[in-house]
Amino acid sequence: MSGGAEGRDRRRVRHPAPAGLPDARLLSRRPRAVVVGGGIAGLAAATALAERGVAVELCERQGHLGGRAGSWTETLPDGTSVSMGRGFHAFFRQYYNLRALLRRTDPGLRLLAPVPDYPLLDAAGRVDTFRALPRTPPWNALAFAARSPTFTPRDLLRLDARAALPLADVSVPATYRRLDHMDAEEFLARLRFPAAARHLAFEVFSRSFFAPPDRLSAAELAVMFHLYFLGSAEGLLFDVPRVPPSGLWTPLGDRLAALGARVRLRTAVGAVRPGPDGFTVEIGGEDVRADAVVLALDVPALRELVAASPALGTPRWRRRIAALRTAPPFLVRRLWLDRPVAADRPAFLATGGLAPLDNISVLERYDRDAAAWALRAGGSVVELHAYAVSAPREETSARLLGRLHEVYPETARAGEVGEFTEWHEDCPLFAPGTFFDRPAVAGPAPGLVLAGDGVRIDLPVALMERAATTGWHAANLLLSGWGLAGHPLTTVPLRGRLVPARWRGGAVPPVPAGL
Ligand SMILES: Cc1cc2nc3c(=O)[nH]c(=O)nc-3n(C[C@H](O)[C@H](O)[C@H](O)COP(=O)(O)OP(=O)(O)OC[C@H]3O[C@@H](n4cnc5c(N)ncnc54)[C@H](O)[C@@H]3O)c2cc1C
Structure with missing residues (x-):
């Protein structure tokens, strides 16, 4: 079990559910909605709508x-069925709206396992850790800095406190007004952040957004820092699924079906045509009407x-969507090895300055299926990630393996029972200067x-x-339009908690009516 009831940060913010009727069956006509996409955002939206009888x-x-x-099932060359996915995901404790979704089928979050620590290793062999840090800012940041081998007290004194202030005083969208024009690399340089600490504390964050720091908005980096570090008292540790991730999402699909929703897998939507009273959605070649x-x-x-x-939509909205960009490709390589990694290897290790490697996870440390395989085979299931890749796939894959052998030398002697690689380029890029042109949850027409x-x-x-929160919010907008009750949202505090109010630029922004 993990994560406590609904979070421990007393300053987390609960945004009340929009008021309305409890069930669509009380309306003169029951509205129909098509949700396109069954990722986290689609599952949250579908759940929110189906629970209100839509x-x-x-x-x-x-x-x-x-x-x-x-995740899905693959077969190893020896005929064994194994689970494969797009890779290790950290479920942070401040993911309140994602957790609210998971609780629909797993009320105690028993399918999530806490990761006791995740070391950060740099090219010089220095290791930072998050174990047993205080959870509350600023003590979390101070304790991290005090024991960090990459971040000395002298470095702390060299920091440009004025330039660093926006990190401690984050609010959305004000932070984007302040910083979105700048890239994360330039911002970090202005802070006079020591290069080694930059690799660890910042590049790990930046690259987790699949973008190199010179292509990531400084505002996005600051918001991330607020969410994970300086704005939340949930701590820096996270949970991971104890089961292959399909074990989290399939039950949510089953619950949707039990609520009367139609869940269609292997079904692509080809087009959406607006009409005088709703939409015609082309689903697998068939036309379906929706409100x-x-x-x-x-x-x-x-x-x-x-x-x-x-x-569909207005020319301006269509231009905004056409202008959306993806981050450079990422590669995930999962290996089934015939020898175990050393007993002290952690579930997850993040790396800095060891390109193209960004992290290594050892799946049998947390995933039941991988643990069963490792026990049977006397081996290990190891996964390597490379984000923001600029080299070709084969070259990256080979260099990743070389890095694994360097960082965990015992793996160089292991044979491969099997391996699968995922290479995609479909994560959003938050480039400098793009925030205010990004399409919002509310579409350009009612019902979209x-x-x-x-x-x-x-x-x-x-x-x-963000996927879960936008999913709930999208459903709330539709439910409000029909006079139906929405769902509450919860977030970390809306302003940085370290900056006294008198130092701040403006009032706390009102939330959430239009968001
Ligand atoms: C390697 C990797 C590691 C990550 N690690 C983390 C992490 O540690 N922590 C974290 O918070 N996030 C992490 N993320 C990010 C996280 O995976 C995403 O933010 C999240 O899953 C996005 O969910 P979504 O619903 O917005 O989009 P998606 O999951 O992309 O969902 C969109 C869905 O739409 C479907 N679809 C597309 N076209 C059609 C169509 N025409 N008709 C019907 N369906 C369609 C797609 O198949 C897909 O299922 C990671 C991502 C990757 C790739």
Whole structure:
């Protein structure tokens, strides 16, 4: 079990549910909604709508739910069935809205296991850790800095406190107004952050957004720092699924079906045509009428669907969607090895300055299926990630393996029972200067809403939590339109907690009506 009831940070912010009728069956006509995409954003939106009695059809192009956070079955050369996915995902304790979704089928979050620590290793062999840090800012940051081998007290004194202030005084969208024009690398240089600590404390964050620091907005980095570090007292440790991730998402699909929703896997939506009283959605070649459509897609799929739906939205909205960009490719290589890694290897190790390697995870440390395989085979299941890749796939894959042998030398003697590689370029890029042109959750026409980790929402959320939060919020907008009750949202504090109010630029922004 992990994570406590609903978080421990007393300053977390609860945004109340919009008021309305409890069930769509009380309306003169029950609204119908099509949710396109069965990733976290689509699952959250479909759940929120189905719980209020809306007739929901959820369409997912692939054979599994969960999207980029999902998993599926593959077969090793020896005939054994194993689980494969897009890779290790950290479920942070401040992912309140994602956890609210998971609690629908796992009330005690028993399927999440806490990771006791995740070391950060740099090229010089220095290791920072997060074990047993205080959870509350600023003590978390001070304790981290005090024991860090890469961040000396002299470095702390050299920091430009004025330039660093925006990190401690984050609010959305004000932080974007202040910093979105600048890239993360320039921002870090202005702070006079020591180069080694930059690799560890910042590049790890920046690259987790799949972008090199010179292509990531400084505002996005600051919001991330607020969400994970300086704005939240949930701590820096996170949980991971004890089961292959499909074990989290399939039950949510089953629950949707039990609520009367139609969940269609291997079903792509080809186009959406607006009409005088709703939409016609082309689902696997068949036309389906809907009062509302939630586009809960990854960036390339959203661009494609909007391009194939020429009458949808306004020209300005369509231009904004066409302008969305993806981060450079990432590579995930999972290896089934016939010898175990050393007993003291952690579940997850993040690396800095060891390109192209960004992290190594050892799956049998937390995933039940991998643990069963490792026990039977006397081996290990190891996964390597490379983000923001600039070299070709084969070269990156080979260099990753070389890095594994360097960092965990015992793996050089192991044989490969099997391996699978995932190489994609479908994560959103948050480039400098793009925030205010990013499409928001509310679409340009009634009944049309967007959700997903690339969609703008003026709350301090990111990655999986942005996907979940935009999903809930998209459904709330539709429910409000029909006079139905929405769902509450929870976030980390909306302002940095370390800066006294008198030093701040403006008032706390009102939230959440339009978000
Ligand atoms: C390697 C890797 C590691 C990550 N690690 C972390 C982490 O540690 N922590 C974290 O918070 N986040 C992490 N993320 C990010 C996280 O995976 C995403 O933020 C999140 O899963 C996005 O969810 P989504 O619902 O917005 O999009 P998606 O999961 O992309 O969902 C979109 C869905 O739409 C479907 N679709 C596309 N076109 C159509 C169509 N025409 N019709 C029907 N369906 C369609 C797709 O198949 C997909 O299932 C990681 C991502 C990757 C790739």
